[in-house]
Amino acid sequence: MFDIFFVQQLVNGLSVGFIYALMAIGFTLIFGVLNVVNFAHGEVYMIGSFAGLMSITAFAPPLFVVILVALAFGALAGFGLERIAFRPFRRFRDEASLKSKAVREATLLSSLAISIIVRELAEKIFGSNMQAIPQEYLLLTPVQIGPLTFANGQFLIFGLSIAMLGGLQWLLKRTRIGLAIRAVANNPMGASYVGINTERTIIATFIIGSTLGAVAGLVVGLYQGAIFPAMGFAPGVKAFVAMVMGGLSSIGGAVVCALILGVSEAVTTSFFAQGWGDLVAYVFLVITLVFFPTGLFGGGRERV
Amino acid sequence: MRRNIAVGILLLLVFVALPGLLSAVGGGYWFRVTTTIGVFAILTMSANLVTGTTGLMSLGHAGFYGIGAYTAALLATKLHWPFLLTLPAAGLVTAAFGILLALPTTRLIGIHFAVATLGLGEIIHLTLLNWVGFTRGPMGISAIPGISLEGLFPASDIGHYYAVAIIAVASALVLGRLTHSYYGNALRAVREDDQCAAAMGLDVVRLKIQSFGFACFFAGVAGALWAHTTGYISPADFRFSESILVLAMIVVGGLGSLPGAVLGAVILLILPEVLRPIGDYRMVVVGAVMFLCILFLPRGLLGETPVLAILRRQFGLAWDRTKHLGWRQ
Amino acid sequence: MSTTILEIRNVSRRFGGLLAVDDFSGSVGRGERVGLIGPNGAGKTTLFNLITGFTPVSSGFIRFDDVELTHLKSFQVARLGIARTFQNLRVMPNLSVFDNVSIGALGELGHSPLAALFGRREQAKAVSQRTWEALERAGLQAQAGELAANLSYGKRKYLEIARALALSPRLLILDEPAAGLNDTETAQLAEFIRKLSNEGLSLLLVEHDMNFVMNLCERVMVMASGRKIADGTPHDVSRDPAVLEAYLGSEESDSPEEAAA
Numbered sequence: 001m002f003d004i005f006f007v008q009q010l011v012n013g014l015s016v017g018f019i020y021a022l023m024a025i026g027f028t029l030i031f032g033v034l035n036v037v038n039f040a041h042g043e044v045y046m047i048g049s050f051a052g053l054m055s056i057t058a059f060a061p062p063l064f065v066v067i068l069v070a071l072a073f074g075a076l077a078g079f080g081l082e083r084i085a086f087r088p089f090r091r092f093r094d095e096a097s098l099k100s101k102a103v104r105e106a107t108l109l110s111s112l113a114i115s116i117i118v119r120e121l122a123e124k125i126f127g128s129n130m131q132a133i134p135q136e137y138l139l140l141t142p143v144q145i146g147p148l149t150f151a152n153g154q155f156l157i158f159g160l161s162i163a164m165l166g167g168l169q170w171l172l173k174r175t176r177i178g179l180a181i182r183a184v185a186n187n188p189m190g191a192s193y194v195g196i197n198t199e200r201t202i203i204a205t206f207i208i209g210s211t212l213g214a215v216a217g218l219v220v221g222l223y224q225g226a227i228f229p230a231m232g233f234a235p236g237v238k239a240f241v242a243m244v245m246g247g248l249s250s251i252g253g254a255v256v257c258a259l260i261l262g263v264s265e266a267v268t269t270s271f272f273a274q275g276w277g278d279l280v281a282y283v284f285l286v287i288t289l290v291f292f293p294t295g296l297f298g299g300g301r302e303r304v
Numbered sequence: 305m306r307r308n309i310a311v312g313i314l315l316l317l318v319f320v321a322l323p324g325l326l327s328a329v330g331g332g333y334w335f336r337v338t339t340t341i342g343v344f345a346i347l348t349m350s351a352n353l354v355t356g357t358t359g360l361m362s363l364g365h366a367g368f369y370g371i372g373a374y375t376a377a378l379l380a381t382k383l384h385w386p387f388l389l390t391l392p393a394a395g396l397v398t399a400a401f402g403i404l405l406a407l408p409t410t411r412l413i414g415i416h417f418a419v420a421t422l423g424l425g426e427i428i429h430l431t432l433l434n435w436v437g438f439t440r441g442p443m444g445i446s447a448i449p450g451i452s453l454e455g456l457f458p459a460s461d462i463g464h465y466y467a468v469a470i471i472a473v474a475s476a477l478v479l480g481r482l483t484h485s486y487y488g489n490a491l492r493a494v495r496e497d498d499q500c501a502a503a504m505g506l507d508v509v510r511l512k513i514q515s516f517g518f519a520c521f522f523a524g525v526a527g528a529l530w531a532h533t534t535g536y537i538s539p540a541d542f543r544f545s546e547s548i549l550v551l552a553m554i555v556v557g558g559l560g561s562l563p564g565a566v567l568g569a570v571i572l573l574i575l576p577e578v579l580r581p582i583g584d585y586r587m588v589v590v591g592a593v594m595f596l597c598i599l600f601l602p603r604g605l606l607g608e609t610p611v612l613a614i615l616r617r618q619f620g621l622a623w624d625r626t627k628h629l630g631w632r633q
Numbered sequence: 634m635s636t637t638i639l640e641i642r643n644v645s646r647r648f649g650g651l652l653a654v655d656d657f658s659g660s661v662g663r664g665e666r667v668g669l670i671g672p673n674g675a676g677k678t679t680l681f682n683l684i685t686g687f688t689p690v691s692s693g694f695i696r697f698d699d700v701e702l703t704h705l706k707s708f709q710v711a712r713l714g715i716a717r718t719f720q721n722l723r724v725m726p727n728l729s730v731f732d733n734v735s736i737g738a739l740g741e742l743g744h745s746p747l748a749a750l751f752g753r754r755e756q757a758k759a760v761s762q763r764t765w766e767a768l769e770r771a772g773l774q775a776q777a778g779e780l781a782a783n784l785s786y787g788k789r790k791y792l793e794i795a796r797a798l799a800l801s802p803r804l805l806i807l808d809e810p811a812a813g814l815n816d817t818e819t820a821q822l823a824e825f826i827r828k829l830s831n832e833g834l835s836l837l838l839v840e841h842d843m844n845f846v847m848n849l850c851e852r853v854m855v856m857a858s859g860r861k862i863a864d865g866t867p868h869d870v871s872r873d874p875a876v877l878e879a880y881l882g883s884e885e886s887d888s889p890e891e892a893a894a
Contacts, residue, residue, distance in 0.1 A: 105361065106602065108415065110598050110599070113591045113592070116545075116587055116588070240419065273434065275433060282423040286424060482746055496725035502708045504708075507708050630757070632757055
């Protein structure tokens with residue numbers, strides 16, 4: 001017999017999970033195409049939410065314009081990130097160098113450095129405390145469906161997530177740029193040999209991934225009512241966990257694992273304090289890495 | 305002979321010249337700054353062993369630093385152990401944790417290992433934060449006794465300076481022996497190409513675990529020193545950003561080079577002190593410096609290759625023809 | 634002491650549905666120079682990986698001087714006395730030539746941190762001596778202080794062999810040693826390998842350069858599609874119809890009919 005409380009937690013967990021999923025996709029896309037982890041992905045999420053807040057305080061536009069603003073800033077941030085933290089390390093074009101350990105370490109460190117700079121600058125500009133989102137925009141209106149209570153924000157999260165996931169699938173399967181992304185993810189050298197502009201594809205991947213992350217950040221801000229500059233770190237790591245659990249190169253796997261993660265977290269938080277909920281993701285991470293190096297759904301990358 | 309002179313000068317600097325200078329400039333505050341540098345130098349050297357020399361990128365080193373600090377703090381405040389006991393205890397407990405946690409992760413490579421250490425570091429931090437019954441959580445542990453010798457001298461800033469300096473020099477000696485030896489070559493082989501190293505007969509798993517163990521021992525020692533010299537610790541001292549700070553220090557100094565690690569620590573700690581107006585932007589500076597170093601000085605300021613060459617020429621072998629190629633240990 | 638130093642018996646390696654090595658049996662005699670040839674994809678490198686512990690054996694066993702090797706890890710195989718070089722030279726570019734070769738010495742002589750800490754010089758001296766000897770054998774003593782990254786392709790090959798020699802191996806496995814070398818360099822390499830063999834080293838090598846193999850090796854094993862299809866002297870193997878078919882496909886057998894038509 002289904003405990004209503006438990007089902008409620010499930011729903012809450014799913015909405016958190018969808019947020020992680022949106023971010024996890026960004027990670028997976030970038031990892032697929034460049035074989036590097038983008039440590040600054042969490043900051044893009046933060047940028048989306050702050051961009052939204054700034055547009056709200058500046059000229060109070062309707063909600064969907066706020067979303068567009070977040071999208072735009074996310075795309076810009078993604079582009080900037082790629083140019084600054086990743087491109088300078090692709091000095092050598094041959095396969096061996098691209099996948100070399102030194103290059104990957106360098107990009108890991110450089111994206112890490114950039115994420116620190118962005119986060120600290122944001123803290124200087126906005127202060128490290130929580131910034132409240134104006135009342136009118138909050139999506140906390142409760143909606144009763146049967147015995148369950150939802151916030152309308154959760155509907156937005158579900159709707160937006162599914163729309164974006166669907167949009168991404170369409171993009172990857174039905175458009176040329178999507179084909180280019182899949183090709184480069186599969187074999188960068190081969191892709192360039194058949195005339196695909198790998199540089200542009202990489203940029204496009206960053207932009208797409210970052211847009212998803214930025215929108216996720218905005219929606220979370222609207223749903224939770226307050227944002228702060230360091231908000232990107234934890235979801236970033238959790239999205240990474242989802243990606244690893246899902247097998248590194250599988251978008252579907254990452255999404256499923258993100259949902260699992262979200263639900264586990266919600267359940268843990270309701271039984272223990274908030275702090276222990278965060279622990280869940282990290283424990284999952286370590287367990288997955290140690291016992292399931294190819295991800296829960298297999299097909300992960302072998303060692304290079 | 306040349307070697308002895310160089311070492312002698314360095315020791316003179318650390319134990320006589322510098323304290324004299326700092327006393328003249330006003331004591332107190334500056335002693336605390338250099339004590340911090342000393343603690344971080346030990347921490348950085350330990351991180352250098354595992355990340356720079358062995359190539360295991362650890363993003364959770366602050367967690368082990370924290371285990372050391374809390375071990376010392378709890379032993380001192382709850383069981384009233386003296387500093388001379390808490391220090392080695394902290395080192396050993398941290399080393400034990402390090403080995404335990406390293407065992408399952410040795411199979412992991414590159415980015416996977418890095419992220420696993422990030423996860424471990426966060427797990428440690430969150431546990432310190434939330435296990436309020438044991439660690440007092442965010443309130444931290446206060447009133448940790450300073451470093452003093454019963455009846456001989458009480459805790460003081462200058463006393464702390466000397467204690468840290470002595471331990472830092474001792475740590476440098478030990479870590480130096482490990483790094484600048486054939487054993488160091490074995491670790492470097494693990495870094496360069498661990499599959500190939502195994503094919504050449506090296507027990508790579510054992511080397512990784514040993515390296516992690518030693519590094520964690522010294523991280524624990526650094527933690528104990530931090531606890532005793534500052535008197536108060538809280539989980540906030542041991543977050544991810546501290547791990548990144550340490551990482552930045554070894555990148556700036558030169559991955560794999562021991563003197564580089566110390567230099568990196570000095571630079572990244574002095575910078576915010578010297579450039580007071582930007583002191584608040586410490587982490588931004590750290591991030592920026594790290595980024596610029598990776599971009600323009602991938603070998604860091606005192607890169608491993610030149611440092612090893614210098615060390616060998618001065619302190620290395622002299623077996624006839626192989627005059628400056630091999631190691632004495 | 635038997636005359637066989639390496640024995641491979643019914644070894645198979647399965648990757649999912651694919652049999653990369655299929656029931657392979659063969660041997661290398663003490664002091665013998667054995668070649669392993671076969672078309673690309675025949676499973677030769679996989680076989681090397683099986684012998685040296687890089688990949689686990691699915692079935693069968695491998696014995697080295699009467700010691701069971703089958704389930705040993707690669708560092709244990711190396712310490713038993715089997716050293717190898719790699720097809721795509723795996724030299725450690727950031728270390729000096731001397732340090733590269735010392736890795737092999739460390740593998741065999743051991744690498745204890747306690748030795749480093751409590752300073753007994755004998756072990757270090759032994760490592761240095763062994764390293765230097767390997768360097769001299771390979772003719773690299775002049776380059777000993779150079780960074781390995783600065784070495785030419787040809788010299789890197791000798792570096793890999795020197796590193797393998799530092800292990801004091803009894804069996805040396807060479808994976809395409811002559812690849813990328815010109816005729817003069819190839820001849821010099823063959824000379825060098827022959828010298829090593831005369832000093833008592835057993836050899837197993839994979840090579841595509843047929844002249845190299847036929848002139849250097851006393852016996853040749855031929856692999857195709859994971860299976861052994863021939864095993865004999867170079868002279869016999871080069872005339873074996875199964876071998877010719879594996880290399881040339883069935884075009885040869887078509888031509889007489891085509892000629893008749």
